[in-house]
Amino acid sequence: MKRTMAMLLSALMSISIFSGCQSSSGGDASASDVIKIGVFQPLTGDYAGGGEIEVEGIRLANELYPEVLGKKVELVVVDNKSDKAESATSVARLIEQDKVTALIGSYSSALSIPAGNIIKDAKVPALGATCTNPQVTLNNDYYFRVCFIDPFQGTVAANYATTKLGAKTAAILQEVSNDYSVGLANFFKEDFIKITGDPNAIVDIENYQTGDKDFSAALTNIKSKNPDVIFAPGNFTESALAVKQARLLGIETPFLGGDTWETPDFLSVGGAEVEGVTFSAFFDKNMATTEEAAKFFEEYEKRHPGQEAAAATALGYDAYILLLDAITRANSTDKEAIRDALAQTSNFLGVTGSTTLDANGDAVKDAVIKVVENGAFKYLDVVSAQ
Amino acid sequence: MMKKINPKIFMTLAAIALTLAAAFVLNGVLDSYLKRILNLCAIYTIISLSLNLVNGFTGMFSLGQAGFMAVGAYSVAIFTVPIELRPSSFYLVPMNPFLARIELPLIAALLLGGLFAALFALVIGFPVLRLRGDYLAIATLGFSEIIRILFTNMQSITNGALGIKNVPPLSNMFLIYLAMILTIILLHLLLTSSYGRAFKAIREDEIVAEAMGIGLLKHKLLSFVISAFFAGIGGGLYGALLGTVDPKNFMFTLTYNFVLIIVLGGLGSITGTVIASFIITFGMEWLRFFDSPLRLFGVVIPFFQPGLRMVVFSILLMVLVLFFQKGIMGQREFSFDMVRRLFPRKKENAS
DSSP states (O other): OHHHHHHHHHHHHHHHHHHHHHHHHHHHTTGGGEEEEEEEEOOSSTTHHHHHHHHHHHHHHHHHOOEETTEEEEEEEEEOTTOHHHHHHHHHHHHHTSOOSEEEEOSSHHHHHHHHHHHHHHTOOEEESSOOOGGGTTTOTTEEESSOOHHHHHHHHHHIIIIISOOSOEEEEEETTOHHHHHHHHHHHHHHHHHHOOTTOEEEEEEEOTTOOOOHHHHHHHHHHOOSEEEOOSOHHHHHHHHHHHHHTTOOOOEEEOGGGOSHHHHHHHGGGGTTOEEEESOOTTTOOSHHHHHHHHHHHHHSTTOOOOHHHHHHHHHHHHHHHHHHHHTSOOHHHHHHHHHTOOSEEETTEEEEEOTTSOEEOOEEEEEEETTEEEEEEEEOOO | OOOOOOHHHHHHHHHHHHHHHHHHHHHHHSOHHHHHHHHHHHHHHHHHHHHHIIIIISOOOOOOHHHHHHHHHHHHHHHHSOGGGHHHHOOSSOOOHHHHTOOOOHHHHHHHHHHHHHHHHHHHHHHHTTSOHHHHHHHHHHHHHHHHHHHHHOHHHHOGGGOBOOOOOOOOHHHHHHHHHHHHHHHHHHHHSHHHHHHHHHHHOHHHHHHTTOOHHHHHHHHHHHHHHHHHHHHHHHHHHHTOBOGGGGOTHHHHHHHHHHHHHOTTOHHHHHHHHHHHHHHHHHGGGGTSOEEETTEEETTOSTTHHHHHHHHHHHHHHHHOTTTTTTTOOOOHHHHHHHSHHHHHHHO
8 A cells, every 4th residue: 555655656756757847848949039027926825816816917918918029928927825935935946947037026015025135136127016015126226116105105195185085183093013004004194294284183093903803992092082084004804894893883084095905805894884985096997098008908808707907917917018118128138228228117108007117116106096985996086196 | 992983973974064065065056046945944944953852852732933933033133234224124113222223243143033032932931831732832822923913013123014124135055054053963962961861751751751850840941942042043044044024924824834844754853854844845846837837748737827836735745644654754863874774785795
């Protein structure tokens, strides 16, 4: 019994070695007229959902634009298991083994940051699609991104709260174990105080942990301070629960949030109670007026009838076409030349509007304000990057 | 009267020298991908060994390793980031002014991390080590979560959820392998000493051990504290290798990676742990081709997509656990005698 099992196991292993060789030799045969782009994303683990929709956009773009400079573009997609160590290893693998020309990734800033050092050392241009933490591209000449960063989103929310809602005071409900939430809350706080000119404009800051279910203590504190608006960026499940419980406690104050709220789960968890909450988001179909956007929505509709394309899908798509555009502008597959071309990107028209990369490699682009209305996300306003 | 040098000791010393020399030479030769995997292997070995000391040799079921790693990793992150780069990480709340002025070399920070972890273990150990079996596992797991949540909330020291970036990246294979070999040697010396034999006696039967005059709490505490020390060192190296630490990195699920390694290698075997760390770390990378699309005779096989790797890995693990219930090595150790026994005929011919 043991022997047969061992035989079976070794047979399985040898088959896998053999097949592994086949797939790699197939790729090498025509190496000279193929440009490889490495995509590192969480396809298993905690962030798999986000990674999946981002890859969807990159693959769609690759189908529509399979060639650049007369060469075929090959995507090498690797899974980083939503693990930081694995993320760094997978990028090293893409660079050393697959010899990729450029990289796209990753969903979640926490997974992008460990890869940054390797990207910097190997001098391979990389483009993030949805990683919004300022630290990803900071002090790294080879890392760029097509999305705006957290400080901008905080500013957008503060502007919206003061000008459109006429808020004089605000309370913050932050997910203290989530870097995204803490960062956004802080930038909101700074800008809100600056705009109102009142150092005590933030009347209360309440913390909760990822996975918390009961927010009544924090909400009761907020209620007693009676703010004009509550800023509560965070994970969609917790945020939806918090809004729901606030309404049940009789708090009618408007809620503001960040882009993470834009998921169907937010609506299903929050139900009728999340009606009327507003949040900043990357883009909306109504705002997307470029040619590229029309093409994107048409092709997406063909492949996924009746489904709404997620922002991450559109940004993944944009990352790919911007990279191809940079390669065309560089007119070479040299990594330094592509990097320089990427750095000079200005007013590039993609699905999510016009993209200009600043000195840090971050995209300067407009944000959208959305509202929950009749159980769906509705476009409300656009906030210009200037 | 000349003392004869034991050939086995000579062989062991030669093997150590060879490993270090190889690490030194390969450091300049290998590409960054292979170096990274080999470095991870060595770091996982250190942490798994520390866990095996408690779980495999002393027979206590502890799941607190992620917490001790966090202590080590944060010590390295707090003390080795160059002072001028710190404000870019600590942009919400400035760093504690006392800590902000201290910068230490990596080795000092590593040792400090180990000592902090050991101190934590000492404090936790007194109440917790009175528990046995599953209760101990739950208590240590809880404490590792407490450490993580403390780090999430000590904003001015650990930068909270934002984590610390710009840790000087460590890619020196020689240093990491030196740390691994020192860990192996120290643990080997410990386990062959009277303390080590006391640990094993406690593992086999606590009541008998106590009746033989072995102080239970003292020895358990010793094992626990030493384990935490090495976990702290391993965690520090892990943080330095990644170049960034944040509390989410040290969720309790991290511990299970190492539980897997020691169960696979053999509870109570140093060499088994080393072998299993290398097999698992390399295996995970090697299985990556399951994630990429496969064309066999021009046909794309649909199963081969990202995620399949984990399925195959799990099946292989199940098979291994079913047929090697005590892990690869059980409680045995690799020795040069073993190699000799493996090739009996060759030896006969030679002699």
